[in-house]
Amino acid sequence: MSITFYGHHFSSYCQKALIAFYEHELDFTFREIDFQNEEIMQELGALWPIKKMPVIVDQGRSVIESSIIVEYVDEKYHGDSRLVPQDADSALDTRFMDRFFDNYV
Ligand SMILES: N[C@@H](CCC(=O)N[C@@H](CS)C(=O)NCC(=O)O)C(=O)O
DSSP states (O other): OOEEEEEOTTOHHHHHHHHHHHHTTOOEEEEEOOTTOHHHHHHHHHHOTTOOSOEEEETTEEEESHHHHHHHHHHHHOOSOOSSOSSHHHHHHHHHHHHHHHHHO
8 A cells, every 4th residue: 555645746845755755766646735625625634634734644644744754754664775864963963954944944
């Protein structure tokens, strides 16, 4: 069963999360968010009442927030390479950059 990705291609937070999918060459089903489409908005709202994207569903588990999605995918589906380093100090540097770009750029 492939992962379902709720998002929109014009959303920078979705693009951030999608990088992890592309880097790890993951199959996924893309459910495009359309604010005019009640059905998809209800589906998203059932997963995340705040109705922000991206949200992913993997094997019945929903994962919310772009940074958490990147970490989840990286932890669960990494190949030889990692987006978040294994070394704790280096991982902090990576997370700092993530927070910096999300909050200030
Ligand atoms: N902190 C969240 C931010 C998500 C976010 O703000 N997503 C925007 C799209 S880039 C959104 O869902 N906007 C729709 C809305 O605010 O109704 C994350 O990193 O996933």
